[in-house]
Amino acid sequence: MRRSPKDTEDSSRKISRRALLLGVGQAALVAGLTLRMRQMQVVEADQYRMLSDQNRINLRLIPPARGLIFDRNGILLAGNEQNFSAVIVREDAGGDVDGVLHRLADLIPLSEDDISRTLRDVKRHSAFVPITVSDRLTWDELSRVAVNAPALPGVTPEVGLSRHYPLIEDMAHVVGYVGPVSESDLARIDSPDPLLQIPKFQIGKVGVEALKEDDLRGTAGTKQIEVNSVGRVMRELDRKDGQPGENLQLTIDAKLQNYALARLGDQSAAVVAIEVATGDILACASAPSFDPNKFVRGISTVDYQDYMTNDHRPLANKTVQGIYPPGSTFKIVTALGALRSGALKLNDKIRCPGYIDVSGRRFHCWNHGGHGVLDLEGALTQSCDVFFYTVAQRCGIEVISAMAETMGLGVKHDLPMSAIAEGLNPNKAWKKKYRKQDWLIGDTINAAIGQGYVLSSPLQLAVMVMRLAAGASVLPRLIKSVNGVEAPIVPARPLDIDPAALGAVRAGIWGVVNGARGTARGARIEDPHMIMAGKTGTSQVRNISAAERETGVVGNDKVPWNQRDHALFVGYAPYDAPKVAVSVVVEHGGADHQAAPISRDVLLFALNGGMPPLSAFPASMRSAVDAQQKSMQLRDFSASTVARART
Amino acid sequence: MSYLEYTVKTVPTGLRKALYLNWALVVLLIAVSSVGFLMLYSVAGGALQPWALPQIQRFVLGLGIMFIFAFVPIWFWRNISGVAYLVSLLLLVLVDVAGSVGMGAQRWIDLGFMRLQPSELAKITLVMLLASYYDWLDVRKTSRPLWVLIPVILILIPTALVMKQPDLGTAILLLLGGGVVMFLAGVSVWYFGVVLGAGVGLVAAVMTSRGTSWQLLKDYQFKRIDIFLDPGSDPLGAGYHISQAKIALGSGGWVGRGFLQGTQSRLNFLPEKHTDFIFTTLGEEFGFVGTVSLLMLYALIIVFCVHSAMNNKDRFAALLTLGVAATFFFYFAVNMSMVMGLAPVVGVPLPLVSYGGSAMLVLMAAFGLVQSAHIHRPRGR
Incomplete structure (x- = not known):
C-alpha cells in the first residue's frame, strides 16, 4: 500500500497532538506523585518516623546484680555465683x-x-x-x-548469675532464699517494677531475701535494641546500666550460728543469742535446717517430700515461728509483775506445802513434797510453783500480762524474717473475745508458771532475758548495716521496774545455775569472768490425766518422742556485766533436759569468740565436754568469702 | 513507507551509527539503573550479593542488547513485529503448560541461565505489532469499527493469557500500553469514552461478582483491592505490606536516614524489598530528595523519548517510541502509586531498579528499538 505525503503529514500531526495530550496527562500524574511524596515524606514524616522507631526499637531490661548479704564480721552469707549453662x-x-x-x-x-x-x-x-x-x-x-x-x-x-548460699543450711531460716517470680507473687506485690515481668527473674521468697527485697533487688538497667520483623536482635543502640542491689550486713555471727546449729545436733530445737547492749541478734538457729540452694535451683519432688515428711520440720523457723508455752522461764515475768504491782515485797516469804487449793481445785508444785518456806530468790532458784501460784493470785492476770509485754513477750518484733509469730499474753479481755468465756482464777495460776494459754517464741524469750539483764527495753535487730552505712540503734528506754526488783530476780536466776539447789546447777560456768545466770523451763505437751496422776506420772523417757515435754532455758552471761543473752528450746527434750547445757555452750562460744576453753567448765565435766567438742563438725570458715575492709 | 523510500544516504551506516545514538538517553538509563544497584546493595545489608552484582551483570548484558538492537535498522524490526508478537504469545501459552510455579503464580520459563517472563516480552512485542499495524493501516480507516476491533483483539489475547497466570499488574500494563498506541494512532476518542464507560461498568461487575459463582477475580486479588481501599483494616495481615511500605517511605523525611541506614528494609519489615517495594528503601534512605530525583530521571527518559518521536517522520518509529515510553511510564507510575498507597498492590516492578532479569533485559531491548528508531529516522528532504 502506498500513501500520499499528505497522509503522512496528517498522521504525524495527529501523533503530535495526541502525544501532547498524553504528555500533559503524564506530567499531571508525575506532579501528583510528587505531591504525594511531599505529603508523606515532608508533611507527615514525623508521624511515620515514630511508627518506624516503634517498629524496630525494643527496650530490654538488664537485671541488676542482687545485693550481697554478709554476717557481722563480713562473711558472705548470700552471694551471686556464676552459673554455667x-x-x-x-x-x-x-x-x-x-x-x-x-x-x-x-x-x-x-x-x-x-x-x-x-x-x-x-x-x-x-x-x-x-x-x-x-x-x-x-x-x-x-x-x-x-x-x-x-x-x-x-x-x-x-x-x-544465680543466687548462692555458701553456708548452705546455716543461714537458711534467717536469710531465706530466692526463687522465680510466680503469679501469686505478682498478685501480692504492688510494684510496677518492670524487672518482675522478666521470665524467671528471681526475687526473695522467704526470710531477709523476701523482707529486704526492695533493698537487695536494685534497679534495672535498660538497653535499647534494634529488632527485625520477627524479633531477632540486630544490634544494641543504647545502654543504661542499672543500680546493683544494696549489700546488707546482718548482726548474725556466722561462726556462732554454725556452732549453735552444730550444738543442737539432730534435735528439733531453736537457739537465739542476742547482744545485751545493742539487741544485735548474734545467732538465730533452728534445727534441723535445710539447703536453700536447692530451692534456688528448683527443688526436686523427692527432696521436698523429704523436708515435708520429716517430723522435725526442717522448713519451719522455730526461733520466730515456733511458739511454746514458756513454762518456768515465765516465772521471771510473774515475779517482776508482782513486784511492780506491789503485790509482792522483796522480803516476802511464802510456804510451799507441795500443792495449793484454789476454788475447789488442787494445783501441784513440781516438787510434790513441797519446798517449805521460800523468799523470791529461793523460789526462782528452786523453781517453786506454789510460790508463783500464790503471788499470781495476789496480783492478778492483768499485771502479769502487762509485764510480759514490757519484757517483749506477746509482741511481734519488727525484724526482717518470715512468719514471725506474735505469741500470746492471755488476759481477761483476750479470753472474752476469742474464747467467749470468762477468765477463771485457774487460768491465772496456770499462766503464773508459763502454762495454759501463754505462748512465746524463742526469740521473745531471748528478748525477755536480755531486757532483764540490760534493765532496759532493748529492741532486737538483725540488720547491722546497709551498703556499709551502720543501721541506727534506737536508744533503749530503761524498764519501768524498780532496779531493786530487777536485782532480786537476777539474783534468783543466778541461783538457778550456781546455787546449791539450783535446777540448772549442772550447766554452771566455772570461769569467774563468764558466770551464767538463767532459768529453766519445761512445757507440757500432753495433758496429764487425773487417773495417770494417781498411778504415777509416766516419765518423759518412757513416752514416745513427740509426747515428751519441751525443754527450755533462758540465760545470760557474764552475770555481773551481761554481754550476751540466750534462749534455747529443745522440742520434746524433757527427758535429759539439754536446754541449759546448750545455752551454756552457746554463751561461752559467743563470749570467747570461738570454741570455749575446758577451764570454763566444772572439773568433773571437762572430759565429757572435751569429747563432745571434738565430735562436733564445725564449718571451716577459712575458705569463706569475707568482705574487704568494711566500715 | 518502505525502507527503499528512506533517503538512505542521510542515514548513518556501520559504526558511524554510534555517533547518532541518543547518548543522553543512554546516560539516563545508566543513571536510573545505578540507583537500582545502590538500593539493591543497601537492602542486602551493604553487600553485592545476592542482588546487586547479578543486576549489574544483567544491565551490562542489557546495554549490549540495546546497542545491537539500536544498530539494526528500524525497518527490520517493523518487518518482524508480527513474528515477535506470535513468539511471545507462544511463550505465554508455554508458561501455562510448562512454567514453574513461583510465588503462587506461573510467570516464567526457566532458561537455565535466567528465568524468562514472557509477559514482560509481550508488553514490548504488543507495542511493536500495534505500531506496525497502524503504520500499515490507511489513516482514514483508523477509526472504522472493523479496524478498531482488530487491534483490540490483538491487545486482549496476551492480556487474557497474562490474566490467567494470574498477573494483574502486567495485564493492566498491557491494556494501558496497547490503548496508548491506539490513542496515539488517532483512533476516535469516542471509542475511548465507550471503553472507559465499559471499564467503569466492568469494575462494578467485578465488585458485585464477589462471592458469587461467577466471581471474576481471585480471592487474593479482591483482598488486595480491599486493603487498598482501607489499608488500616488489616495492618498485620495482608495490609502489612502497604502499612510497612508507607512507614518506610514516610520516615525518610526530607533527606532520609542516609545510605545503608534504612531500618525498615534492613530489618525485614518490608516485603519484597528487592523487587516491587524497592522504592520504599530509596524513600527511607534518601528521603524526599531521593524519590523526587528518581522521578525526575524517569520523567527525563520520557521527555527524551517523546522528543525523539516528535522529530521522527516515520509513523512506525514514532508510534513505537511513544508506545515504549508510555509503557515505561506506566511501569514506574503504577509501581510508585502502589507503594505510596495510591493504587492497589498489583505486582508491578520499578523499571530498571527492581531486581529482575526479564524486565531489565526486555526494557533495555525496548530502548534498543527506540535508539534504532532514533538513528534510522528519515532525514533531509
Missing part, C-alpha cells in the same frame, strides 16, 4: 538438633527427658531463639562443651 540455637545446629543433643549427652549429664524437653522447646520457638539445654554445669563440663564446639554446631556455653 549450655544453650542451643536451632538455626545454627545445621538441621540436626537431635543428633547434636545426643552428642552433647556424651559430654555432660543429659537424660532422655532433658533431650525431649529441649527438642520440644526448640520447636516451639523461632529458629534463632537460644534454648537452655542444661543448667548449672560444672567448670569441667563447660570446658568439655567448649572444646568440642566443632562437633556441636549451635551449642554455646553461657555464663549467668
